Amino acid sequence: MKLLFVDCCISQRGKESRTLALAKAYIDAFRAAHPDWEVERADPMDLPPLTAEFLDDRDTRKGEFSAPMFAAARQFQSADSIVVAAPYWDLSYPAQLKTYIEHISANGLCYHYTEQGCQGDCKAEKLVYLTSGGDFEGEDSVGVLHWKQLCKMFGIETFTYVFAGGMDIDPVKTPELLAQACEKARSLV
Ligand SMILES: Cc1cc2nc3c(=O)[nH]c(=O)nc-3n(C[C@H](O)[C@H](O)[C@H](O)COP(=O)(O)O)c2cc1C
Numbered sequence: 001m002k003l004l005f006v007d008c009c010i011s012q013r014g015k016e017s018r019t020l021a022l023a024k025a026y027i028d029a030f031r032a033a034h035p036d037w038e039v040e041r042a043d044p045m046d047l048p049p050l051t052a053e054f055l056d057d058r059d060t061r062k063g064e065f066s067a068p069m070f071a072a073a074r075q076f077q078s079a080d081s082i083v084v085a086a087p088y089w090d091l092s093y094p095a096q097l098k099t100y101i102e103h104i105s106a107n108g109l110c111y112h113y114t115e116q117g118c119q120g121d122c123k124a125e126k127l128v129y130l131t132s133g134g135d136f137e138g139e140d141s142v143g144v145l146h147w148k149q150l151c152k153m154f155g156i157e158t159f160t161y162v163f164a165g166g167m168d169i170d171p172v173k174t175p176e177l178l179a180q181a182c183e184k185a186r187s188l189v
Helices: 018-033 052-060 068-078 095-104 142-154 174-187
Strands: 002-007 038-042 081-085 111-114 117-120 126-132 158-164
Touching: 002 018, 002 068, 018 038, 018 081, 018 126, 018 158, 018 174, 038 068, 052 068, 068 095, 095 142, 117 142, 126 142, 126 174, 142 158, 158 174
Parallel strands: 002 038, 002 081, 081 126, 126 158
Antiparallel strands: 111 117
16 A cells, blocks of 8 residues: 655755644654555655647547656556645745646546546545745635545545744744644544
């Protein structure tokens, strides 16, 4: 069994990234609870933005999902469980994560259309979205809403998330707020 870790923890803090701390808390608890599972990392930074040429190429290959251009989509489709981690940037998330979403949104592989509309084809039953923001969590945060809707499209039944908010409000309180958010992430395993 495989947990896919979509690692979009781009940060000027490097290993001190709060978003990465959340991801580590979740993954460590996951490994402890599922010692027989493999954890595989996906790196959105490896993927190029989509171009018209890429889309034409993708359209002509429809059904040939063994092509390298579908590698990210194949990996996402076949994962048994998924955790996505990305900082809260400009009210959503880094552009690289959107590029990743565009790569995994492969019609015929991760979802397909029927007369009733979109049907999801991903194997995972659960996806957890982890993010940290300078401000406190607002209503209908775009990253949270987007992943919730993507889970519906991909046929992933359970969506949960942690928003570690208020990270840049008062530096004295940041460690405690982050520790609380990490505890919440552990509890989602
Ligand atoms: C490019 C950029 C954009 C950001 N935009 C927002 C924002 O719109 N709202 C907010 O509350 N915080 C924003 N922040 C602050 C980060 O969300 C916050 O510092 C977060 O904890 C960073 O996570 P990290 O430690 O993993 O880098 C932004 C930070 C950066 C670098």
